[in-house]
Amino acid sequence: MVEDNDQSYGRTANKNVLLKIVILGDGGVGKSCLMSRFISNHFDDHNFHTIGVEFMNKTIDVNGKQYTLQIWDTAGQERFKSLRTPFYRGTDICILAYAIDDRSSFNNIKTWLNEFLHYAGVKNGIEKFPFIVVGNKSDVSSKDREVSFDQLKYWCDENKISTYVETSAKTDSNVVEAFSLSVQRWADLEQKAEKELRMFHHPDTVTLHGSSAVSSFRTTCCSRFTSYDT
Numbered sequence: 173m174v175e176d177n178d179q180s181y182g183r184t185a186n187k188n189v190l191l192k193i194v195i196l197g198d199g200g201v202g203k204s205c206l207m208s209r210f211i212s213n214h215f216d217d218h219n220f221h222t223i224g225v226e227f228m229n230k231t232i233d234v235n236g237k238q239y240t241l242q243i244w245d246t247a248g249q250e251r252f253k254s255l256r257t258p259f260y261r262g263t264d265i266c267i268l269a270y271a272i273d274d275r276s277s278f279n280n281i282k283t284w285l286n287e288f289l290h291y292a293g294v295k296n297g298i299e300k301f302p303f304i305v306v307g308n309k310s311d312v313s314s315k316d317r318e319v320s321f322d323q324l325k326y327w328c329d330e331n332k333i334s335t336y337v338e339t340s341a342k343t344d345s346n347v348v349e350a351f352s353l354s355v356q357r358w359a360d361l362e363q364k365a366e367k368e369l370r371m372f373h374h375p376d377t378v379t380l381h382g383s384s385a386v387s388s389f390r391t392t393c394c395s396r397f398t399s400y401d402t
């Protein structure tokens with residue numbers, strides 16, 4: 173989706189890309205805390221964050237571009253282990269979260285990944301969808317740590333996910349970075365897909381009678397950008 177901030181002026185200079193992000197993972201890993209740390213820079217140990225909340229928006233700047241992130245929380249339904257299609261529909265970025273002091277939440281990442289692949293209908297392969305794996309609660313003492321950073325890296329390599337990070341919603345470590353990284357990954361994949369599609373359908377340059385003509389037709393991979401191209 174593209175929001176045009178300058179609609180009232182009839183201009184399209186200020187493109188704002190709206191991205192739907194879902195945060196998946198076992199209950200208790202800190203998904204709601206990550207969301208509220210990111211949205212309002214707030215952490216509350218005793219807050220029951222999730223009830224009734226569907227999604228929240230925040231606009232960030234990544235590489236000089238504005239993105240409005242619509243972040244969906246699970247409303248506590250993760251205890252059913254499946255959130256089903258409506259929750260996932262139209263997702264642009266998927267955050268898979270676990271807690272570094274909870275080995276079983278790390279083991280369950282695979283289940284959440286498979287659940288997402290199934291219900292979100294990801295067809296082009298994991299490596300073409302922007303996933304980020306987030307190991308939250310990096311503030312806990314080393315004696316409580318149950319998952320090392322190397323294990324995170326190894327798991328991501330094995331599962332073809334190139335973006336991963338450890339965060340702490342409590343001490344505000346790497347939280348904004350995690351969201352920015354995921355947007356960067358989205359933008360990289362989008363650019364790649366656009367390029368591939370353009371190469372495939374409309375090679376820019378064709379040679380006509382020995383001279384070169386550049387096609388004025390611009391193809392994009394995604395409806396997000398087409399209607400606002402100038």
Ligand SMILES: Nc1nc2c(ncn2[C@@H]2O[C@H](COP(=O)(O)OP(=O)(O)O)[C@@H](O)[C@H]2O)c(=O)[nH]1
Nearest residue numbers: 198199200201202203204205217309340341342
């Ligand atoms: N030490 C620590 N605790 C956290 C952190 N993030 C969340 N928590 C705690 O973990 C518990 C579950 O957090 P919550 O956001 O409700 O998890 P959710 O079920 O995944 O949404 C709460 O008691 C939080 O205070 C963190 O970064 N560090």
Ligand SMILES: [Mg+2]
Nearest residue numbers: 203204222248
């Ligand atoms: Mg929650």
